[in-house]
Amino acid sequence: MQRIVVLAGGIGGARFLRGLKSAAPDADITVIGNTGDDIHLFGLKVCPDLDTVMYTLGGGIDEEKGWGRDGESFAVKEELAAYGVGPQWFGLGDRDFATHIVRTQMMGAGYPLSAVTEALCARWQPGVRLLPMTDDRVETHVLIDTADLAGSDGAEEQGRKAVHFQEYWVRLRASVDAHAVVPVGADTAKPAPGVLEAIAEADVVLFPPSNPVVSVGTILAVPGIREAIAEAGVPVVGLSPIVGDAPVRGMADKVLAAVGVETSAAAVARHYGSGLLDGWLVDETDAGAVAGVEEAGIRCRAVPLMMTDAEATARMAREALRMAEEVRA
Amino acid sequence: MQRIVVLAGGIGGARFLRGLKSAAPDADITVIGNTGDDIHLFGLKVCPDLDTVMYTLGGGIDEEKGWGRDGESFAVKEELAAYGVGPQWFGLGDRDFATHIVRTQMMGAGYPLSAVTEALCARWQPGVRLLPMTDDRVETHVLIDTADLAGSDGAEEQGRKAVHFQEYWVRLRASVDAHAVVPVGADTAKPAPGVLEAIAEADVVLFPPSNPVVSVGTILAVPGIREAIAEAGVPVVGLSPIVGDAPVRGMADKVLAAVGVETSAAAVARHYGSGLLDGWLVDETDAGAVAGVEEAGIRCRAVPLMMTDAEATARMAREALRMAEEVRA
Structure with a gap:
């Protein structure tokens, strides 16, 4: 059974994972989730990226928005506003609140985030092992x-x-x-239990088209994770979140600029670097970037990279796994 | 301006208070609320009696049930059940959850329950000063x-x-x-800030037709409160929650039995005792009990005591205030 480790952010990572499950139904998939965007709101611990992965793979996501619960209502949020309690700019729905209430109660009882995530997943059955990158606060x-x-x-x-x-x-x-x-x-955070073990036992490591700075980059900032991936000796293949010099979704260009990386598929590959990345998929639009990426020592191919539907996403996952086999050979 | 202190439990106390506000619109009313039925659910601090008073006087109560919010929904509760997280027997609605989230967040930040209650009342404007009996956990x-x-x-x-x-x-x-x-x-609890001061400055102290054991009795169990009332030197008048040998609502007979008091208007008056109580109103049905209560040294009168509507309740409050004047005279 193929063991695949995926470093995932929110929406892009979650949708890619759905394609990966379809492309490799028998694989043993471990997801290392970004927790850098976790936030305490109203005294509750909110983990947007972990929840987006969990809801998406568990069939509870709002498909249109890509985050939050399906069939959501907002009575709690409206009441909090009536009390003058904010922030109001973060859209927590009633169903979603329940997740944060359970998580906060468990953490208050002393359980680490990894154990809480496992407990929440017992309901959602995402079909992958979902691990937070760390149990420490980042x-x-x-x-x-x-x-x-x-x-x-x-x-x-x-x-x-x-x-x-x-x-x-x-x-x-x-x-x-x-x-x-x-x-x-992040500098003092430790990888959550199981993270380094999963990487060490992986046959393939994938970087989905998640934000390279605030999603994958944050996971790699936890000491030990980048090193474990580089030293695992298995193919590491990524998919560009940038298509035609713009992020497919989100506003990755802003945070790429902050770390001095231009918004292009090739620049993101060089940002990860050949010491980490073995293969890189860019969109057909960016076929002109392939040669430059390969010059940087990273195998590269241009394929359709728009996750327009389940089948298109599954094809992307198959391309990534095929490239991993080429790297291995 | 007449200063009235009321010891209140939940539904009965809240409805009586609505009548009292109508009967004495210019009075300065301080409510000392029972917190003995407070409970931690899902990591949140829930104060059923305080909230029932606040919602009832603030226009946010579910009129039919007498507790909880009007127009309530139950998405959070259903989700908690889907996670297998209980208890499910306590009916917290979405709107109500917001109150407990705000309260818990404030208490987590170090505010005592009395300050939190004041903050919540800033929204509800109950028209009375609502004080928890204590800031300590009982x-x-x-x-x-x-x-x-x-x-x-x-x-x-x-x-x-x-x-x-x-x-x-x-x-x-x-x-x-x-x-x-x-x-x-309760034995080590201290009255919340303002409680003893309000009693000391009161012109009248009223016991609404609340449960004499688990509502009024719990408030009186906080050291200092019973003594302050007895020593205030002002009329203390109560209204029987028992009509015709049965509680008007709730199941007071069960907890009365636990403290060895029979379920009758007269027995409850004797339970409070003439050292505390100056006047006692019983329902017309219990006119036969008047003589016995008066023999116990407590002025007593039979009047209609069913809070069937706002006007009937206001009449009860006027009767209580009139008896207080008789006691004073």
């Missing part, structure tokens, strides 16, 4: 100009300020410049 | 036969077990014998 912060906050909260002073990733991404919609992206706490 | 437990639990959770052993009041009242619907009612923690 929060991705984004450095922005305080002037860019002026309109929203009256801050007048000049300078820069670090805001939580969710505040940058959801509240500000990544509409202002990001000067730096810092996974606070 | 939980009313009920001693029952373990055999009575056998059907529900498989307990086989003989003996007695203390269950949380809500488990007795809501889950078991007070259908089994109560051998004792213990307000755990």
Whole structure:
């Protein structure tokens, strides 16, 4: 049985995983999920990326939005607003609240996030083993100009300020410049139980078309994970989240700029580097980038990379696995 | 301006207070609320009696049930059940959850329950000052036969077990014998800020037709409160929650038996005692009890005591205030 490890962010990672399960129904898939976008809201621990993977693979996702629960209602959020309690810019629905209530209660009782995630997955049966990258608290912060906050909260002073990733991404919609992206706490975080073991036992490691900075990049920032992948001696294949010089979804260009990487499929491959990445799939639109990526020592091929439907996504997964076999051979 | 202090439980206390506000619109009313039925559910702090008073006076109550929010939905509860997380016997709705989330978050940030209650009331504007009896944790437990639990959770052993009041009242619907009612923690609890001051400055103290054991009795169990009322030197007038040898609502007979008091308007008056109570209103049905209560040194009168509508309730409040004037004179 093929053992596949996938480093996943939110929507892109979750949808790719659905294609991968379809492409490799017998594979043993371990997902290492990003927890850098976790946030405490209303005293509750919210793990957007883990939940997006869990709901998507478990059949509980809002298919249209790509995040949150299907058939969702918002009574709790409306009541919190009536109490004047915020933030209101983060859209927590009633069904979703239940997940955060269960998680927070379990963590309050002393269970680590990995055990809580396993318990939640006992209901959702995602068909993969979902592990948080770490049980330690890591929060991705984004450095922005305080002037860019002026309109929203009256801050007048000049300078820069670090805001939580969710505040940058959801509240500000990544509409202002990001000067730096810092996974606070990552430097002292330890990989969650099972993470390094899964990598060591993997036959293939895949980077789905997730955000290379705030999703895959944050996972790789946990000491030990990047090294374990580089030393595993198995094919590491990624899929570009950038198609034709723009992110397929989300606002990855903003955070790529913050780390000095241009928004192109080739630049993202070089950002990961040949020390980590063996193979890289770019979209057909970016066929012109293939030669440059291969010059950087990374096998590259142009294939359709738009996850327009389940079959198209499964084809992408098959291409990634085929490239892994080529790397191995 | 007349200063009135009311010791209130849940539904009965809340409805009486609505009548009192109507009967004495210019009065300065302080409500000392029972917190012995507070319970932690799903990691959240739930204060059923305080919330019933707040929602009822603030226009947010489910009028039919008498507790919980109007227009309520139950998405969170259904999801918690889907996770297999209980208890399911306590009916928390989505709107209600928001109250408990705000409360729990504030308490987690270090605010005492009295400050949290004030903050919640800033939204509801109940028109009274609502104080919890104490900021300390007090939980009313009920001693029952373990055999009575056998059907529900498989307990086989003989003996007695203390269950949380809500488990007795809501889950078991007070259908089994109560051998004792213990307000755990009351002995070391301190009255919340403002409680003793409000009593000391009161012109009248009223006991609404709330449960004399688990509502008013629990408030009186906080050291200092009973003494402050007895020493205030102002009229203390109560309204019988028992009409015709049965509780008007709820299952007060069960917990009265546990403290050795028979279920009658006269027995409840004697239970409070002339050292505490100056006046007592019984229902017309119980006119025969008036003489006995007066023999016990408590002024007594029979008047209609069914809170069938707002006007009937206001009349009850006017009768209580009139009796207070007679006591004073």
